Structure formats: C-alpha cells, structure tokens
Amino acid sequence: MSARALPHSSGPPLDEPRTEELASGVYAYIQPDGGWFVNNCGFLVTPDSVIVIDSAATEARTRGLRSAVSAVTGLPVSTLVNTHWHTDHTNGNYQFRGATIVAHERTREMMLRYAPTTPDLDGPFPAVPWGALEPAPPFLTYGRGVTLWAGDVRCEVRWVGTPAHTTDDSIVWIPEHSVLYAGDLAFNGGAPLVSAGSLAGSLKVLRDLRELRPRTVVPGHGDVCGPEVFDLVIGYLEFVGDLAASGHRAGRTPLEAARDAGAHPFDQLLDGERLVANLHRAYAEIEGAPPGAEIDLTATRRDMIALNGGRPLRCHA
Numbered sequence: 001m002s003a004r005a006l007p008h009s010s011g012p013p014l015d016e017p018r019t020e021e022l023a024s025g026v027y028a029y030i031q032p033d034g035g036w037f038v039n040n041c042g043f044l045v046t047p048d049s050v051i052v053i054d055s056a057a058t059e060a061r062t063r064g065l066r067s068a069v070s071a072v073t074g075l076p077v078s079t080l081v082n083t084h085w086h087t088d089h090t091n092g093n094y095q096f097r098g099a100t101i102v103a104h105e106r107t108r109e110m111m112l113r114y115a116p117t118t119p120d121l122d123g124p125f126p127a128v129p130w131g132a133l134e135p136a137p138p139f140l141t142y143g144r145g146v147t148l149w150a151g152d153v154r155c156e157v158r159w160v161g162t163p164a165h166t167t168d169d170s171i172v173w174i175p176e177h178s179v180l181y182a183g184d185l186a187f188n189g190g191a192p193l194v195s196a197g198s199l200a201g202s203l204k205v206l207r208d209l210r211e212l213r214p215r216t217v218v219p220g221h222g223d224v225c226g227p228e229v230f231d232l233v234i235g236y237l238e239f240v241g242d243l244a245a246s247g248h249r250a251g252r253t254p255l256e257a258a259r260d261a262g263a264h265p266f267d268q269l270l271d272g273e274r275l276v277a278n279l280h281r282a283y284a285e286i287e288g289a290p291p292g293a294e295i296d297l298t299a300t301r302r303d304m305i306a307l308n309g310g311r312p313l314r315c316h317a
C-alpha cells in the first residue's frame with residue numbers, strides 16, 4: 001500500500017485509505033489514522049448493485065470512497081446507509097445522489113439541522129478542505145430498524161435503542177458473516193466520544209454489542225478489529241465515569257478533573273482531549289440529565305482546546 005499524501009490541513013502525511021474484504025462481497029473502507037473527521041465506511045456488493053455504509057467528511061475523501069467501490073465492481077450504488085448524523089459520516093452523501101439514502105428518522109432530523117458541516121462545528125479545527133458540500137439527508141427513514149438484502153444475505157440495520165455516541169446511532173449487522181459495522185459506538189485506537197449522546201447509554205449498548213459476539217467489527221474510526229474493541233471502549237467509559245464521580249464530589253470542573261487525571265491507562269489514545277467532553281456528559285448525568293439531553297457543546301469544545309494546550313484540535317480530514 002503506498003503512502004500517498006492526502007490533502008489535509010495539518011501534520012505529517014497519512015497512509016492512503018484501503019479496502020479490506022471481510023467476507024465474500026463484504027468490504028471495509030479504512031481511512032488512517034482514524035482521528036477527528038477521518039472515518040471508516042463500508043460497502044456490500046449484491047448481485048446487481050452496491051450498498052454503501054457511510055460517506056466521508058470531505059469532497060475529496062468521498063471521491064476516494066467512490067473510486068474504491070469502482071475498483072471492486074462496476075455495479076451502481078443503489079443504497080447508502082448512514083450510521084448516525086455526524087458530518088464525517090454524512091458530508092459526502094450528495095455524491096451518491098440517485099441512491100436511496102437510509103437512516104434512522106432522527107439522523108435525518110439532525111442532518112437537516114446541522115449537516116453538511118457548518119462553521120460552528122468546524123470551529124475547533126484548523127482550516128479543513130471540505131470541498132463543495134451539498135445537503136443530502138436520508139429520505140428513507142426508520143424508527144427501530146430495517147433489513148436490507150445483499151442478494152440472499154441479510155443485513156440488519158438497527159437503531160441501538162438509546163442515546164449513546166449520539167442520539168441516533170445505528171449498527172449494520174450481517175449475521176451470516178458475523179460482521180458488525182459499529183459506526184462510532186466503537187473507536188479503535190482513538191478516544192471514544194459520548195458528549196453528544198450518553199455515557200450510561202453507551203455502556204448499555206456496548207455490552208449489548210459484545211453479546212452479539214461478532215467475529216469482525218468495523219469501528220467508526222481505526223482498524224478493523226474483533227469484539228475486544230468493546231472491552232476497550234467500556235473500560236475507557238468506566239474510567240470516565242469514575243473520574244467524573246470523584247471530580248464532581250470534590251467540586252472540580254470537568255476541565256480540572258481531566259487535568260487531575262494526569263497519566264492514566266488511556267492517555268495514549270488518539271485525540272485524548274475528548275476526555276473533557278466526555279466528562280461534561282458524565283457530570284450532566286450525575287446531575288440527573290436523561291440520556292441525550294442537550295448540554296453546552298460550546299463549553300465542551302472550548303475545554304477540549306484548553307486540554308489540547310490551547311491549540312486547535314488535530315484534524316487530518
């Protein structure tokens with residue numbers, strides 16, 4: 001695999017995205033290094049068309065995804081599934097016009113409000129080459145889930161039932177191949193993020209996903225892995241919960257609690273400043289906020305920058 005430099009806003013060149021075949025006709029599209037706005041996608045080749053799972057953050061990265069699909073098959077993309085509304089997974093939807101765009105009904109609602117990327121969302125980041133993005137929200141929506149068929153292979157698209165990473169997370173589960181596209185419920189190598197969802201809800205969902213016993217997990221960010229990724233994320237979120245409980249009891253702010261943590265078992269994860277955003281969510285839940293309740297995300301971004309030494313957050317989109 002060559003290490004062609006992709007256009008991005010800061011830092012050293014990243015490795016080129018790569019396609020991995022996980023089972024017959026079942027692919028992951030992995031974008032190193034999985035940091036902010038550098039997401040994973042997937043695609044399923046059916047006998048007569050292609051089902052794509054998530055688009056990418058920028059015009060250029062979504063063109064790369066389309067090229068990767070074309071390198072595998074000449075069949076057209078008939079369906080695009082969004083695992084959640086976050087703009088790194090949906091900004092490129094417009095490049096799949098003509099396909100049926102499928103997602104949870106709240107994913108559509110959130111995209112109509114916040115997507116494609118808006119300046120207040122990219123504010124914490126350095127200039128990112130987003131390209132010419134256009135709105136393209138899902139137009140086939142579901143409440144609890146919907147089943148797609150890749151030929152005779154069953155693909156279960158399921159809302160996870162509670163706010164977790166966001167308020168609208170879905171998974172794509174392919175029982176026949178034991179492959180799970182987990183969206184951003186799973187980060188592999190990067191710090192998980194629950195500030196826009198729920199810490200308690202995330203823990204419940206992650207335990208449920210572990211019970212599925214998938215052979216292969218495609219995380220929303222980071223390398224393809226197995227179900228051990230759920231142990232990693234659960235361990236991290238339990239750490240956040242403990243830190244929040246002691247910090248809250250001691251009257252420390254989320255930023256002070258994050259700084260108090262010092263060296264800890266998860267401090268090598270990419271984009272570690274998310275710790276303070278997660279603490280904001282944990283504090284809200286300690287104070288009785290229900291899962292997914294709105295919190296001040298401007299404060300979480302401000303504190304992430306503070307925890308990052310006052311610098312804009314690292315983004316290689």
Ligand SMILES: [Zn+2]
Nearest residue numbers: 084086165184
């Ligand atoms: Zn996300």
